[in-house]
Amino acid sequence: MQKITTPTLLLDEGICKANIRRMAEKAQHHNLRFKPHMKTHQSAQVGEWIKDAGVTAITVSSIDMAHYFAQNGWKDITIAFPCNVGRTQELNKLAQNITLTLLINKPETAHQLETHLTSTLNTYIEIDTGSARSGLASDDIRAIKELITVIQKTKFINWVGFYSHAGHSYSCRSEQEISEVQHSIVKQFNNLKKCINPDFGTFEICSGDTPCCSVANNFGPIDAISPGNFVFYDLMQTQIGSCTPTDIAVAMVCPVVDKYPKRNELIIHGGAVHFSKESMTKNGLTHYGAVAQKIDNHWKPLDTASHLVKLSQEHGVICCSDVIFKSYDIGDAITILPIHSCLTANLMSQYQLTDKNGTQVNMM
Template sequence: MIHVPSLILDVDKCKKNIRDMALKAKEHKVTFRPHFKTHQSLEIGRWFKEHGVNKITVSSLEMAEYFLPEWKDITVAFPTNILEIERINRLAEKIQLNLLIESAETAKFLIENLTNPVGFFIKIDAGYHRTGVQPKDGNIIDDILKISEVSAKLIFKGFLSHSGHTYKCQNKADVLDIHQRCMNTLVELKEKYKNEYSNLILSLGDTPSCSIAEDFEGIDEIRPGNFVFYDLMQNKIGSNAIDHIAVALACPIVAIHDDRNEIVVYGGGVHFSKERLENEKEGTIYGRIVEKNENSWGDLIPDTVIKSLSQEHGIISVSDDQIKNYSIGDYILALPIHSCMTANLMKRYKTTDGKDILMMNSW
């Protein structure tokens, strides 16, 4: 029974998304190191083990500690925060920990302060321009590698990149163009350094590229994360169909305004986040409403979207012929724009088969 905003997880859809991506990685002979920042759940993480996954990616050292009891090879795909050196050393004592380095300063600090060996990737900016070493800046790369050579505690694993700018694409062709550019950048680096580091790994990971592309020539590892649930943003890009989306937010209806074809739900920015999509017909939207059925949800309801969010309120625009179908005390099911953000805010799931699944830092 739904009393408050609740994140509903369709287990079958989620497991199919996991299976499909695992099979794709196997088909292309790349290591599948999924990013767990989307689901942040030990239980959901176990579903990956059914497909032979034994290495994962996380977005923080805190998250690595959460997954440590069940995963022994973890890459933290975030620039190393040297202020957390004590936590780094605790983790490195127990697991194969891999960090990201993009400066000589960080490499020097780790050399001086590590108590246990860690692997490291050099983070490469392949066009996203969020962070990372520019691929043409060989001096920084060489400096980092030279520093690491003097210590057995800092072990070079390879080059890693994240093409986050695919999230701004409007079609598959644009995603494939970015993907190809990223691959070319990484492969060129491998050609340059493979004689000195014959086992270096090329690691890339973004859900649009990993979902759409069929060419991973030269890549050793993929790290998609959002694909486990998908969402409306990914659907707009072309990564997934609507029926691949594995989470929906259930929001109680608290008011109905027939005069302006709006319903008010208990479900706002603190539940959905304020991620949005825009189009000429609807303007800005924060989610789409789907039909409810006995075990999950069905098709999108036409012309029914979340038009605005405040902290706790959600305002849903409804068509003339649909508003009569809603009543106070009922609830709607909304597909999120960005499932990673929504899941992170909600901290727990209600599954379509009647279970509660907790996430990291669940209250």
């Protein structure tokens, strides 16, 4: 691999494929449809690794992302974001060529969409299981039934079930806390299914956050899962309890451009435009990444004292232990595990594989 002289996001193909294989096997073991979310990697190449694991249906977060993966051979795509009725013309084009599933959360969305649709598509109703972001509350049975009825009266929209992303699992800090969130989700969907089944027959329930999908073993009435971050994982997921550092498949490598011995700080070319400003706090320290090294084919934080502690647009400031500070000179490249791989990958727009050739992998 050539010397790295600019901020570069490395991707370990072996770790990534192992993460994909493990989640695919878990879905199969629990008789769940596996519809992974592609928003983390946004890459046709990583998509091929997912396809190699037997996956035939995927989830995305935007119409543009749906177009990208449709152009790369995917035929069953869910856009897991409240439907944007202003882009119905694009949805019509997509629905002509693939099985397209949307999220519709309000009757007025269904009415507006139906007015302009010329192609048949599917929809989930999004259920808010506790994240307080978007979707209907699981116990708002009246509103849910009303919305199903409205959708079923349309010509071009097929209601196929419910979708949920338990974003509140990201506030967990242990496997036990993740399991408690999953227990709540299962309980909510069990109650919802009892209330809906007599009137509306069978339907699919899809749930998709990485912490619950990684840790849980009880999926109850859930039929499908759509986690996304699991392909790469990151430091945030280690703090949550979803994985260990050895599961992290991406790392930033940045050149050291300055040193300050009195502060034990290294200055790197690597700022907010590369990492994002997503931070985490542990043991009273807020930081944007941890200094790491490849050990036994996995990235591991080098110690508990060396972190990326400050970011401006292009600058990064790493506060180091004495040992780490003395280990790096100006011109060296230093490896940092990102806090949130989804945001870092989106900003970097491409990966460099850790193979001997440093192969480039493009994103959408």
